[in-house]
Amino acid sequence: MTPFKLTEELLDNIAGLIDAQSDDALINLMKEVHFADVAEIANELDEEQATYLIKLLDSDKTSDVLTELDEDVREAILNNLSSKEIAGELEELDTDDAADIVGELPKEIVQEVISEIEDKEHARNIVDLLRYDENSAGGLMAKELVKVNENWTVLRCVKEMRAQAENVTRVHSIYVVDDEEKLKGRLSLKDLLTTSTTNPIKNVYIPKVDSVNVNEKPEEVAKIMSKYDLEAIPVVDEIGRLVGRITIDDIVDVIREEAEKDYQLAAGISQDVEADDSIWILTRARLPWLFLGLLGGLGAAAIMGGFEEMISNHAILFFFTPLIAAMAGNVGVQSSAIIVQGLANDDLKGSISNRLVKEMFLALLNGIILAVVLLFFTWVWKGTFITALAISISLIAVIVVAGIIGTFTPLFLHKRGIDPAIATGPFITTSNDIFGILIYFTIAKVLLGI
Incomplete structure (x- = not known):
């Protein structure tokens, strides 16, 4: 079977048939098209054309099409259907899908739609499902068995x-x-x-x-x-x-849906959004974490301001600040991602303390390897061993602390009933940036005797 591909030519042909009201040609064209592909077509048509297509085709096909449509397209089409027409679509669906659609209808027409369903047992089952929380097994189940x-x-x-x-x-x-x-x-x-x-x-x-x-x-x-x-x-x-x-x-x-939500949380988007949402909705979803990043940057700048004299006398420390911050953020995200994945798959075994100890030694090993490379690079570049040593030891400490924070934070959030996926995004990166810079300059100040 050749995979369906919606081309501009096909879409223009379908739109032309709809505008010309060539019903027989349109029905014949859509006869062998899978309902999921019909939904893809309807998503690309304008509201009137999509509604025309849904009304033209048989309910045994269009009912499944409705379940596959984008939410805003489905809402627009349902607004253009009568209560009897909606009821006809619901009768062809399993009760779980029918209940999902009824749950999206305006409250003032729900009762009217339900009363138009001829199969009264089907109608009762739909009503029964509507009483369950949508975020529960009851809201997910179907009555057909x-x-x-x-x-x-x-x-x-x-x-x-x-x-x-x-x-x-x-x-x-x-x-x-x-x-x-x-x-x-x-x-x-x-x-x-x-x-x-x-x-x-x-x-x-x-x-x-x-x-x-x-x-x-x-x-x-x-x-x-x-x-x-x-x-x-x-x-x-x-x-x-x-x-x-x-x-x-x-x-x-x-x-x-859970993977999409976790991915958005990890990217610093605080609510479920799609690319086609309005600018205002997208802004509200992104701004909180961007604001947190701004506060984190200001905090890092304030910390560096406290070491202004040391930076003036040892400018090389300033050059390695982005490296330290980046390594802290990267290690923290790696650690938290592993924990979040383990929590999601329910395969995280052992106590929190054992997990923290394991992550600490893992971070320590990685830190030592990277620090050795950095030590030789800095020593050869600038020729000051003590400064290179201070930067390298700081890197080890920063990586160890970042690993511990990246491990502990999602575990703590999970215990508190908060989605731990939030720990793999800007939250963990920002916190590790701040701690990393503070640790970096503090260790450098001690080792350089400033």
Whole structure:
């Protein structure tokens, strides 16, 4: 299959067909185009053209297109659809995707849209999902699944499964519940097919099944599914009743969104933004950390001002200030990045003290190697051994301290419930710059006897 590529020529052709209202030609052109590619096309069209395209195509395709659209494009299109048209799109979607779209609608039309959904059970399931926090397993799950009662016979189980499977896009697992809907286990299709049709399910099912609570954080759900290589995981409420399931495609979205957020935090962007956002939104996201960097620079300048006389007498110290600051920032970011990654993957083992000691010795080894190179370079360049020694020893101390700060800070933030990814950005760089310069000039002053 050749990957879809949206060219200017194709986009102009589609826009021309829409403007000319050549419906038959447009339908024929879009017939074999995947819904994700249709969404890519709609994102590039203007609002009226995108709406026309969505209204023209069948709901079984456009419903999935809506889930793939950029949020602002989807909002614009939904504003141009009637409540009945929106309801028609929602009926084609799984409940989790439908609930996500309903959650984006203006509150004043939500009830009207829900009432237009002809499948009342589907509507009730959507409403049920809306009551969960979007940042929870309940807000992530879908209601579509296949479940059987432990007291049913194999024959009845097969009949019920056939009926339920009609409403499930993909059957990952068959879950077993008791009369109170509490999750008891899972059912192997092989065991189901090789046992007597009169045998009760309670004699066949596998009692061991991984599940998550409705209030579990999506990040924790992602860790569990990743650890056990699960394609789907059942969700239970506070008393153990089976209420839904989360599938791997939803978890991939969680992982991607979390990675994007961490990347932006590491780059010093304090809120979720995109390149197409307004200048004001982008400014608000970037300015706080830029302001922190400004304060850090002023702090470093103030520290250097306190050593003004020493810098005047030993100008070479000034030349190496950017190197010291850069090494402090780089080492701190490296250390914090490793810790943040370990926390994210939940594979950080051992106590904090052991981790700090390990990082200290690692930084010390790196510092000594780099300091030896710097010592010979400075000695050959300027011919003053004591000055070269002072700068080199300062570099070792700065690298060790930066490594400790870079290790401790994300661990501390994690303990406080703050996203540790923030420690890999300007926060750690700025703090290490200040400490690095202070340590550098203090050690140089002592060793040079000033």
